[in-house]
Amino acid sequence: MRAVSQAATGAETRRVLGRTGREVFRLGVSASYGLGGADLERAVEEHGVDYLYWGSMRTRAFGLGLRALCARGLRDRLFVVIQSYSRLGSFVAPSLRRALRWLGIERADLLLLGYWNKQVPPRIVDAAIACRERGLTAHVGVSTHERPEVPGFAAAGSPFDVIHFRYNAANRGAERDLFPRLPLPPRAGLVAFTTTRWGQLLRRPRGAPEDLPIPSAGDCYRFALTNPYVDAVVTGPADAAQVAEAAAAIARGPMDPDELEWMRQVGDLAYAQGGLKCALQERF
Secondary structure (H helix, E strand, O other): OOOOOOOOOOOOOEEEOHHHOOEEEOEEEEOOOOOOHHHHHHHHHHHOOOEEEEOOOOOHHHHHHHHHHHHHHHHHHOEEEEEEOOOOHHHHHHHHHHHHHHHOOOOEEEEEEOOOOOOOOHHHHHHHHHHHHOOOEEEEEEEOOOHHHHHHHHOOOOOOOEEEEEOOOOOOOHHHHOHHHOOOOOOOEEEEEOOOOOOHHHOOOOOOOOOOOOOOHHHHHHHHHHOOOOOEEEEOOOOHHHHHHHHHHHHOOOOOHHHHHHHHHHHHHHHHHOOOOOOOOOOO
């Protein structure tokens, strides 16, 4: 079985992100694994990356690169995501304001409420909506590891315009119990994380046939983006070379049936191996 297509067609590298109405590059980058400074600027200018996620770890290097891009007049080209893990409503706005001051900007494009594996309490939702009403963020989103919560987060009338959720070739339960339950458009934009399953899908599983190709990170991103419900994926590259590799993979377009079958085979072996603990961010 071949691991890659001979020719890619129908590549869709940009998509409108649900109810936000904003078109974004379908590969978002996060701050947690080292990307920053000039490498972040190259990701934006050379590859069109614009979904910039200053999230689980607000690293200095990423922040400096983002601040430099904004200072050079590129702010309108970017979709800036700032995450808050606050469990106290009174801390949500101060956390967001602190990030905005550090970046030298007046408003985030998305305030992402982080790591909610149950419905978000009204006090947190109200605080986030207040931030939107004050002009501190254009949109409010939520991140979760619990698939059953996603349809509720995405429902009509929900305050959430973007949802970060877990989906990869090993953890495909969303295909059964999430995607079929989503409301009709317009709905929240869906951004997948852990698409490499914290790097496990990039290593040969125990018991795998010797001739079974092992996916690259780009293969993992393409697998997730081939699903029509997934608007974007987010990754944590360490440098510009990893961004270039991932962007090239995205440009190859959706996987064909043979590739999808191969990825599911690798995913099933990885799932059977088990033994992973939850991480907060996707790694390249």
